[in-house]
Amino acid sequence: MKQALKRFFDGDLWYSFSHSPVVILSAVITLLIILSAIFAPMIAPHNPFDLASIDIMDSNLPPAWNEFDGDMRFLLGTDDQGRDILSTILYGARISLLVGFASVAFSVVLGVGLGLISGYAGGRTDTFIMRIADVQLSFPAILIALLIDGVARGIFPRDLHDELAVYVLIFAIGISGWVQYARTVRGATMVEKGKEYVQAARVIGIRPGTILFRHILPNVTGPVLVIGTIHLALAIITEATLSFLGVGVPPTTPSLGTLIRIGNDYLFSGEWWISIFPGIALILLVLAVNLLGDWLRDALNPKLR
Amino acid sequence: MALLEIKDLRIEFPSRRGTMVAVDKVSLQVNPGEVLGVVGESGAGKSTIGNAVIGLLEPPGRMAAGEVYLKGERIDNLSDREKRKLRGKRIGMIFQDPLTSLDPLQTIEKQLVETIELHLDVTEAEAKDRAVDLLRQVGIPDPEHRVKQYPHQFSGGMRQRVVIALALCAEPEVIIADEPTTALDVSIQAQILELIKKLCVEKNVGMMIITHDMGVIADVTDRVAVMYRGNLVEEGTTAKILGDPDHPYTQSLISAVPRPDKRLDRFPLVEYIESAGETKKSLDIANHWLGQARDFGDHYTGPLIHVENLYMRFLTKNSIFKKNRSYFDAVKDANFEINSGEIFGLVGESGSGKSTIARMISGLYTPAEGSIYFAGTDLTQITTEKKRDHFRRQMQMIFQDPFSSLNPRMKVMDIIAEPIRFHGLASSRAETESIVRDLLDHVGLGVAAAMKYPHEFSGGQRQRISIARALATRPRFLICDEPTSALDVSIQAQILNLLKDLQAELGLTMLFISHDLPVIRQMCDKVGVMRYGQLLEVAETEQLFENPQHEYSQHLLELMPKLTNVKAA
Numbered sequence: 053m054k055q056a057l058k059r060f061f062d063g064d065l066w067y068s069f070s071h072s073p074v075v076i077l078s079a080v081i082t083l084l085i086i087l088s089a090i091f092a093p094m095i096a097p098h099n100p101f102d103l104a105s106i107d108i109m110d111s112n113l114p115p116a117w118n119e120f121d122g123d124m125r126f127l128l129g130t131d132d133q134g135r136d137i138l139s140t141i142l143y144g145a146r147i148s149l150l151v152g153f154a155s156v157a158f159s160v161v162l163g164v165g166l167g168l169i170s171g172y173a174g175g176r177t178d179t180f181i182m183r184i185a186d187v188q189l190s191f192p193a194i195l196i197a198l199l200i201d202g203v204a205r206g207i208f209p210r211d212l213h214d215e216l217a218v219y220v221l222i223f224a225i226g227i228s229g230w231v232q233y234a235r236t237v238r239g240a241t242m243v244e245k246g247k248e249y250v251q252a253a254r255v256i257g258i259r260p261g262t263i264l265f266r267h268i269l270p271n272v273t274g275p276v277l278v279i280g281t282i283h284l285a286l287a288i289i290t291e292a293t294l295s296f297l298g299v300g301v302p303p304t305t306p307s308l309g310t311l312i313r314i315g316n317d318y319l320f321s322g323e324w325w326i327s328i329f330p331g332i333a334l335i336l337l338v339l340a341v342n343l344l345g346d347w348l349r350d351a352l353n354p355k356l357r
Numbered sequence: 358m359a360l361l362e363i364k365d366l367r368i369e370f371p372s373r374r375g376t377m378v379a380v381d382k383v384s385l386q387v388n389p390g391e392v393l394g395v396v397g398e399s400g401a402g403k404s405t406i407g408n409a410v411i412g413l414l415e416p417p418g419r420m421a422a423g424e425v426y427l428k429g430e431r432i433d434n435l436s437d438r439e440k441r442k443l444r445g446k447r448i449g450m451i452f453q454d455p456l457t458s459l460d461p462l463q464t465i466e467k468q469l470v471e472t473i474e475l476h477l478d479v480t481e482a483e484a485k486d487r488a489v490d491l492l493r494q495v496g497i498p499d500p501e502h503r504v505k506q507y508p509h510q511f512s513g514g515m516r517q518r519v520v521i522a523l524a525l526c527a528e529p530e531v532i533i534a535d536e537p538t539t540a541l542d543v544s545i546q547a548q549i550l551e552l553i554k555k556l557c558v559e560k561n562v563g564m565m566i567i568t569h570d571m572g573v574i575a576d577v578t579d580r581v582a583v584m585y586r587g588n589l590v591e592e593g594t595t596a597k598i599l600g601d602p603d604h605p606y607t608q609s610l611i612s613a614v615p616r617p618d619k620r621l622d623r624f625p626l627v628e629y630i631e632s633a634g635e636t637k638k639s640l641d642i643a644n645h646w647l648g649q650a651r652d653f654g655d656h657y658t659g660p661l662i663h664v665e666n667l668y669m670r671f672l673t674k675n676s677i678f679k680k681n682r683s684y685f686d687a688v689k690d691a692n693f694e695i696n697s698g699e700i701f702g703l704v705g706e707s708g709s710g711k712s713t714i715a716r717m718i719s720g721l722y723t724p725a726e727g728s729i730y731f732a733g734t735d736l737t738q739i740t741t742e743k744k745r746d747h748f749r750r751q752m753q754m755i756f757q758d759p760f761s762s763l764n765p766r767m768k769v770m771d772i773i774a775e776p777i778r779f780h781g782l783a784s785s786r787a788e789t790e791s792i793v794r795d796l797l798d799h800v801g802l803g804v805a806a807a808m809k810y811p812h813e814f815s816g817g818q819r820q821r822i823s824i825a826r827a828l829a830t831r832p833r834f835l836i837c838d839e840p841t842s843a844l845d846v847s848i849q850a851q852i853l854n855l856l857k858d859l860q861a862e863l864g865l866t867m868l869f870i871s872h873d874l875p876v877i878r879q880m881c882d883k884v885g886v887m888r889y890g891q892l893l894e895v896a897e898t899e900q901l902f903e904n905p906q907h908e909y910s911q912h913l914l915e916l917m918p919k920l921t922n923v924k925a926a
Contacts (some may be wrong), residue, residue, distance in 0.1 A: 067373065247761040252826065255721065255754045257779075
């Protein structure tokens with residue numbers, strides 16, 4: 053373990069990380085947002101989901117520094133129901149991050165699995181899986197998500213749907229993102245499959261399943277990691293978009309996207325803070341994650357070193 | 358006056374872990390009409406010298422000291438623009454891989470004419486005539502017609518001729534050839550070398566050939582410079598260097614080159630390179646793990662491998678209808694036997710089907726027709742994986758490329774333990790680990806190697822790991838598919854020695870595949886010669902080398918670099 057750590061800090065990855073201020077800043081911001089989301093119940097000044105603690109009289113208050121109506125209790129102001137914006141952002145980031153990570157994990161498992169099978173089996177299996185991928189690619193991700201959300205609404209009763217909304221979102225965003233992983237992993241698998249270490253394993257007699265998971269999988273994970281970080285930012289945005297369109301999580305447990313949509317209604321009546329602050333939080337998070345992903349892609353590419 | 362003169366060259370590659378000196382204090386000169394060979398093993402810095410002369414050093418590499426003169430004119434301090442003018446015009450270049458040095462989307466004519474017009478003051482019609490003329494000079498038949506063709510319509514050897522024509526087209530004074538024949542088969546290599554030599558004399562140009570191959574050096578060069586880890590260790594006429602080398606490194610290097618003309622028991626051990634690690638004590642086979650369970654349950658006494666009417670076809674054009682499909686016959690009607698304890702060699706040029714046969718025997722390919730008998734059992738009739746495992750344990754394979762034959766994400770311990778675990782050859786984890794350590798020690802790597810990853814080893818060491826993995830199932834039949842062709846000669850000598858020792862100790866039967874006739878002569882008891890998927894001749898090794906029967910075998914032997922003026926080791 054100690055040796056592994058030493059190797060990591062000696063390695064090229066750490067070197068390129070520690071020599072790029074932008075990347076360090078992105079990492080700090082990402083970490084900060086993730087930590088504050090995890091510890092939201094401890095650091096948030098209010099609990100926006102606790103109906104007993106919100107007062108409709110506090111609704112639509114501007115940020116604290118506003119000279120007329122600013123209220124020190126609500127640092128970034130309140131929304132139309134009197135919820136503290138800062139607290140709602142912290143709680144909302146939890147939902148955004150949960151949906152982001154979970155849907156990426158879902159895509160990765162599905163995409164990597166299918167990509168491995170497709171690349172290794174070849175022939176008809178490969179054609180079949182890749183045709184499905186092609187069909188899927190001809191639909192925009194948002195459309196697929198809308199479709200699944202619509203179906204879910206039809207199947208589940210209304211109250212149950214609100215409860216399940218987050219999971220439906222995760223499934224919808226996850227299922228629309230697997231193709232990229234499948235294609236990348238398929239290509240990498242086809243390359244690795246031709247290498248002599250795989251043939252050596254076949255000569256020993258190792259079965260295809262074991263070869264796939266023990267030998268090929270560890271060698272194709274590099275690009276998956278990179279796509280994953282970029283996809284994470286995309287999934288968070290998709291969630292925000294869906295919530296903005298009104299098909300995401302219900303307004304009672306707002307995510308960043310829901311909050312922006314609520315604020316959108318009040319934008320022209322002067323209550324800008326409801327949209328802008330969650331918007332800034334979203335941009336910071338997505339930008340930081342994206343920059344990290346870009347850096348990782350370059351740092352792991354030996355040709356660019 | 359020397360045509361090209363390099364004085365006290367020093368090339369550095371700065372990195373964050375300190376400066377790597379690739380070439381230091383190297384002085385060379387090339388005279389008109391002379392071929393200078395620069396020889397050395399991988400990492401000796403020989404290619405770096407060539408790149409530095411033509412100003413194509415890859416950054417961050419830089420010339421830290423030294424001067425380069427072309428006809429008395431200093432060229433190393435020229436600007437990039439002036440160096441670009443020099444390249445092609447006054448210094449021609451020939452690179453290793455003819456498949457990638459030509460633009461696949463342009464005709465040969467266009468590429469030649471473009472270069473000629475760039476460097477010489479001629480009209481387009483003149484340039485075209487000149488292009489045809491050049492192709493004729495480099496020995497391309499029917500040049501008027503072929504000049505209109507694209508690179509993919511030429512074979513590898515023909516393409517290298519085109520590349521040479523390209524290098525010649527601006528009438529350069531010096532040509533630098535970096536491994537010009539390494540990617541080519543022996544028969545083509547001989548033609549290309551002859552051509553290079555002829556052109557050099559005819560046009561009175563100076564030539565610098567960079568190579569790792571002593572055969573090439575012996576065939577074409579007038580003078581040789583020997584490089585070792587960035588330093589020039591010896592320079593002199595070819596006859597002197599090959600026949601009576603002064604420096605111990607040159608002596609070791611030459612003694613490691615397999616002799617085509619006689620068979621040795623072992624290769625002389627080469628010092629001066631990475632430690633050979635051949636200090637191990639002789640093996641007490643009766644009490645050693647490798648010696649146990651060598652009774653495979655059949656008391657079969659005939660030939661261990663018997664291949665009968667073997668065919669292999671690859672689909673080249675698919676179609677739903679059977680009659681529209683077309684196939685390429687990789688192996689046609691192969692028949693041979695390998696007796697127990699024998700090393701059987703397969704020799705042939707690339708694409709002759711020798712690896713395909715190995716892959717069919719090892720079970721990686723399923724033959725289209727024919728039978729493979731292993732100790733009396735027809736392997737092609739085995740239907741279940743379980744039954745096949747019994748035979749898989751008895752035969753193992755060593756691959757060509759030591760850099761891709763080991764999983765980079767696995768520790769050496771796990772790589773070698775995998776076959777032991779799969780075939781259940783050890784009863785406990787502790788036993789498995791002790792066997793792996795023992796195997797590593799036995800192939801000359803030392804027990805500490807177990808906890809490292811493959812990338813921490815050199816090519817030769819990795820090949821030792823491959824051998825240890827192959828031995829881990831306690832096989833009785835070992836397939837070696839070009840086991841040393843990716844290695845330097847000195848390392849090759851070590852690996853071949855190791856294989857010979859193991860074969861003798863364990864009584865292994867081997868199928869040894871190589872394109873290198875001298876290696877075959879040193880290793881094999883019997884040899885099969887292959888061409889275009891057909892086994893042309895099978896003979897005892899000595900008989901084949903002394904008295905080849907088939908026309909093609911005679912041809913191959915004639916082309917083999919003779920090393921006649923080389924001092925016997």
